[in-house]
Amino acid sequence: xxxxxxxxxxxxxxxxxxKTPDDKIQLNFPYSYSDYxxxxxxxxxxxxxxxxxxxxSENNLNKTDFQFAFCWYPEIPNQSDTSVSSISLNQxxxxxxxxxxxxxxxxxxxxxxDYGNMYASLNPDTSNDLAQxxxxxxxxxxxxYVFPQIIPNNVFxxxxxxxxxxxxxxxxxxxxxxxxxxxxxxxxxESPILAFDLIKKPGVFDFRIDTKNMWIMLELISRMNEKMxxxxxxxxxxxxxxxxxxxxGAECLVSxxxxxxxxxxxxxxxxxxxxxxxxxxxxxxxxxxxxxxxxKSIWGGELGLVIDTREKTxxxxxxxxxxxxxxxxxxxxxxxxxx
Amino acid sequence: xxxxxxKKITRSENSFIERAFASEGTISVILNEKVEPFxxxxxxxxxxxILDLDSNFKPQKNxxxxxxxxxxxxxxxxxxxxxxxxxxGRLKKNENGxxxxxxxxxxxxLLSGVWGFVEKILDKRSVxxxxxxIDIHLAASTKQNLSGELIVFPNPSDVLQSEYLEKFANNIxxxxxxxxxxxxxxxxxxxxxxxxxxxxxxxxxxxxFNIAKGSHTFLAAINGFxxxxxxxxxxxxIKEFSNRFVFVEGDQNVLKIPMPxxxxxxxxxxxxxxxxxxxxxxxxxxxxxPYFGWIGTVDRVEESSIFVKLEDNGETVEIKTPNFxxxxxx
Numbered sequence: 001x002x003x004x005x006x007x008x009x010x011x012x013x014x015x016x017x018x019k020t021p022d023d024k025i026q027l028n029f030p031y032s033y034s035d036y037x038x039x040x041x042x043x044x045x046x047x048x049x050x051x052x053x054x055x056x057s058e059n060n061l062n063k064t065d066f067q068f069a070f071c072w073y074p075e076i077p078n079q080s081d082t083s084v085s086s087i088s089l090n091q092x093x094x095x096x097x098x099x100x101x102x103x104x105x106x107x108x109x110x111x112x113x114d115y116g117n118m119y120a121s122l123n124p125d126t127s128n129d130l131a132q133x134x135x136x137x138x139x140x141x142x143x144x145y146v147f148p149q150i151i152p153n154n155v156f157x158x159x160x161x162x163x164x165x166x167x168x169x170x171x172x173x174x175x176x177x178x179x180x181x182x183x184x185x186x187x188x189x190e191s192p193i194l195a196f197d198l199i200k201k202p203g204v205f206d207f208r209i210d211t212k213n214m215w216i217m218l219e220l221i222s223r224m225n226e227k228m229x230x231x232x233x234x235x236x237x238x239x240x241x242x243x244x245x246x247x248x249g250a251e252c253l254v255s256x257x258x259x260x261x262x263x264x265x266x267x268x269x270x271x272x273x274x275x276x277x278x279x280x281x282x283x284x285x286x287x288x289x290x291x292x293x294x295x296k297s298i299w300g301g302e303l304g305l306v307i308d309t310r311e312k313t314x315x316x317x318x319x320x321x322x323x324x325x326x327x328x329x330x331x332x333x334x335x336x337x338x339x
Numbered sequence: 340x341x342x343x344x345x346k347k348i349t350r351s352e353n354s355f356i357e358r359a360f361a362s363e364g365t366i367s368v369i370l371n372e373k374v375e376p377f378x379x380x381x382x383x384x385x386x387x388x389i390l391d392l393d394s395n396f397k398p399q400k401n402x403x404x405x406x407x408x409x410x411x412x413x414x415x416x417x418x419x420x421x422x423x424x425x426x427x428g429r430l431k432k433n434e435n436g437x438x439x440x441x442x443x444x445x446x447x448x449l450l451s452g453v454w455g456f457v458e459k460i461l462d463k464r465s466v467x468x469x470x471x472x473i474d475i476h477l478a479a480s481t482k483q484n485l486s487g488e489l490i491v492f493p494n495p496s497d498v499l500q501s502e503y504l505e506k507f508a509n510n511i512x513x514x515x516x517x518x519x520x521x522x523x524x525x526x527x528x529x530x531x532x533x534x535x536x537x538x539x540x541x542x543x544x545x546x547x548f549n550i551a552k553g554s555h556t557f558l559a560a561i562n563g564f565x566x567x568x569x570x571x572x573x574x575x576x577i578k579e580f581s582n583r584f585v586f587v588e589g590d591q592n593v594l595k596i597p598m599p600x601x602x603x604x605x606x607x608x609x610x611x612x613x614x615x616x617x618x619x620x621x622x623x624x625x626x627x628x629p630y631f632g633w634i635g636t637v638d639r640v641e642e643s644s645i646f647v648k649l650e651d652n653g654e655t656v657e658i659k660t661p662n663f664x665x666x667x668x669x
Binding site: 038 | 660
C-alpha cells in the first residue's frame with residue numbers, strides 16, 4: 001500500500017508521499033502551528049490535517065489510498081487518531097536502528113540517541129535599564145517563540161540563535177547525520193559551520209547534513225515497510241563529506257584513486273575544505289598535535305574533505321575564539337569551495 | 340507555493356460566557372431571558388477592602404471577633420503598636436490562626452456585560468450566557484482572564500502616552516487600556532502602579548512582560564515583541580469599540596468584544612481559506628526586522644524571498660521566505 005509520512009516539527013512540516021520507490025512527492029512546508037494561528041486553526045493537529053488535505057487535493061490524491069505515519073515535535077497531540085501510527089520525535093530518535101549518530105537540532109536544543117536537551121528558557125529579567133542590545137535579543141527570542149517559522153535575516157541574529165546549541169558537548173560516532181528544523185531549507189554557509197561546531201571530539205568523521213527532514217521521513221517509512229525504507233535510503237542524497245577534527249593544526253596526506261598524492265598543512269584555528277567529488281574515493285593519513293596518526297579511506301561528497309583545527313572540546317576557549325573575524329575566515333573557507 | 344492565512348479578527352457566534360459572583364448571591368434572571376450589557380444578573384454582598392493582619396496581631400477583645408466595628412476603633416495590637424479599624428467592618432480569625440479585617444459588605448451588582456440569552460444558572464454562583472463576540476487574536480499575552488471597560492489611547496507617541504495615562508488615572512483602575520503602537524517598560528510600570536486591569540499595545544518588550552507577570556497584571560502584545568506597530572485595520576476595530584465592556588482570555592490570547600449582533604465588516608472576512616497561493620497582490624504581514632508587524636502587498640515572488648510594497652509608505656522591500664504570513668483582509 002502506498003504510504004504517506006508526515007513530520008510536524010517546531011517550525012516546519014514535511015510530507016512525503018511514496019507510491020513506489022520511483023514515484024514519490026514531497027512537500028516541505030516552512031511553517032508550523034503556533035497559538036498565533038488560533039483564529040484559523042484550533043491546534044497543531046488541525047493545522048497538519050488542513051495541510052495534508054490541501055497537499056492531497058493539489059495532487060489529486062485520495063487519503064484513503066494511503067497508509068499514514070506521523071512524527072510529532074515535541075509530543076503527539078492529544079487529539080491524534082489512535083488508529084494511525086504516531087510517534088514523538090524524541091522516541092523516534094531513541095528507537096532508530098540507524099548505526100549513525102543522529103543529531104537533531106532546533107532552536108531550543110539537541111536530541112541524539114543518548115542525549116536530549118530541548119529547553120531554552122526566556123530571559124526573566126525585569127530591569128528597565130538593560131542595554132538596548134539585550135532588550136532586542138530578548139524580544140527576538142520571544143518573537144521566535146511566538147512565530148516559530150522565523151529565520152533570522154542577519155548573520156548576527158543567526159549566530160545568537162545558534163549559540164543556544166553550539167556549545168553543547170555530545171559524544172560523536174564515526175558516522176553522523178545532522179538534521180532538524182534548524183537545518184531545514186537553510187543552505188547558507190552558517191549551517192555547515194554549526195554542524196562542524198557540534199562535532200567537537202578529535203577524530204575523522206563521515207558526516208551528512210539533512211536540509212529536508214529526509215532522515216525522519218526515511219525512519220518513519222522503515223518502521224512501516226523496512227524494504228521500502230532501505231531502497232529509499234540508498235537513493236537519498238544528503239550533503240556530506242568527511243570531517244577531520246584536529247585541534248591545534250594538522251598535516252594530511254590525501255591519496256587519490258588515480259595515484260596522485262597531495263600534502264595539506266592546516267594551521268591552528270582554521271577550517272580548510274578540499275573538494276572531493278561525490279562518488280570519488282581517497283585515502284587520507286592525518287597527523288595532528290592532539291590527533292594521533294590516523295589512516296582512513298573516505299568518499300567524496302558535496303562538502304568534500306573538511307579539516308577543522310579549532311579547539312572545540314574546551315568550551316571556554318571555543319567561546320573565546322568565536323569572534324566575528326574568525327567566523328568570517330571560516331565562512332570564507334567554505335564559501336570559496338561551495339559558491 | 341502556498342502559505343497559511345493569519346486571521347487576526349474573527350467572529351465568534353454561539354459563544355458562552357460565564358458571569359460569576361465572588362460568593363453566593365441572589366440571581367435575578369431566569370433561563371432563556373434576553374440580556375443586554377447593563378442587565379443586572381444578580382447581587383451579592385462583597386467586602387471591597389480587606390486587611391490581612393500580621394501574624395503577631397493580638398485582638399483587643401475576643402468579643403470583637405465577628406462583631407461590627409466602626410472605623411477608627413482600636414481592634415488590637417501588633418507588639419506595642421495599636422491597630423485601628425481602617426474602615427467599618429468585621430474582624431475574623433482564619434483557619435491558620437491569623438486575623439483579617441473585612442470592610443462592611445456592600446451589595447455588588449453583577450451585570451451581564453454582553454448581549455445574549457441566559458443559557459444556564461449554576462447554583463447561586465454564576466450565570467452562563469449564550470452570546471456573540473468579535474475576537475481579536477493577540478500575538479502574546481500573560482495568562483489572566485478578566486473583563487473591564489476598554490479605554491483606547493489614540494496611538495500616541497511614547498511621550499504623550501504617559502500624559503494620557505495620568506490624565507485618565509481616575510478612570511483606569513481595573514480597566515483594560517489600549518496604549519498605542521508600543522508600550523514602554525516605564526509606561527507599563529506606571530500603569531500597573533495606577534491599578535489598571537490590563538494593558539494592550541501593538542508591541543511590548545519582553546522585560547515589560549516579565550514585570551506584568553510578576554504583578555499579575557494582564558499584558559498583551561497585539562503583533563509581537565519590541566517596537567511592533569498595531570496594524571491599521573486592527574487599530575480601527577479596537578477604536579470602534581472604545582468604552583465597550585470587553586473580556587480578555589489570556590490563556591487563549593484573545594480579546595473578546597461583545598456584540599449585539601454580528602454584521603460583516605471590512606476589517607475581517609468570513610472566508611474559510613486556510614492557505615493561499617503565494618502570488619503578487621496578496622496582503623501579508625511581515626515578521627522580519629526592521630519591518631516586523633508591518634503589512635503590505637506582495638509585488639514579486641522570488642525563489643527564497645518576496646518583494647512587498649508596504650502599506651504605510653509605499654516602499655518596496657525584500658523579505659526572506661518564510662518571514663511573513665498571508666492576511667485575511669481585502
